[in-house]
Amino acid sequence: MPSVLVAYVTNAGSTEKVAQVIGEEIGKNGAQVEVCPLLAVTSVEPYDAVVIGAPMIMGWHGAAVKFLKRHQHDLSQKRVALFVTA
Numbered sequence: 668m669p670s671v672l673v674a675y676v677t678n679a680g681s682t683e684k685v686a687q688v689i690g691e692e693i694g695k696n697g698a699q700v701e702v703c704p705l706l707a708v709t710s711v712e713p714y715d716a717v718v719i720g721a722p723m724i725m726g727w728h729g730a731a732v733k734f735l736k737r738h739q740h741d742l743s744q745k746r747v748a749l750f751v752t753a
Contacts, residue, residue, distance in 0.1 A: 669698045670713060675720040676705040676730040682752045686720050689750065693718070705730055711738050716746040723751040 671693050675686035683704075690702035701714075711717050721731035735742065 669715040671698045671700045671716045671718065672708065672711060672714040673700060673702040673718040673720070674705045674708050674734070675702075676722075676728050677752075678722050678724070678728075682720050682722050685750065685752055686718075689718060689720070705734050708734070711741045711745065714745065716748070717742060718748045718750065720750040720752065723753045727751060 671690075673686050673690040673693070675682050677683045686702050690700045694700040698716075705719065705721070719731055719734065721728035
């Protein structure tokens with residue numbers, strides 16, 4: 668059973684709601700899904716796939732960009748999806 672991380676950063680709460688819905692939909696296919704704030708993630712290594720979401724206001728949220736750079740090596744070896752809210 669695949670393990671999927673749905674991590675998000677939000678300004679007003681709407682990105683968190685979208686992340687929860689995405690997690691629920693992925694879970695319907697039998698995956699084990701963890702939905703959590705991006706800043707709480709210390710490693711992506713335990714997951715088979717990672718979904719990252721953040722708001723876009725004058726560019727994508729800085730925390731999301733930093734996360735991608737910090738975990739670039741591990742993410743390059745996994746299935747990755749991104750989403751934005753605006």
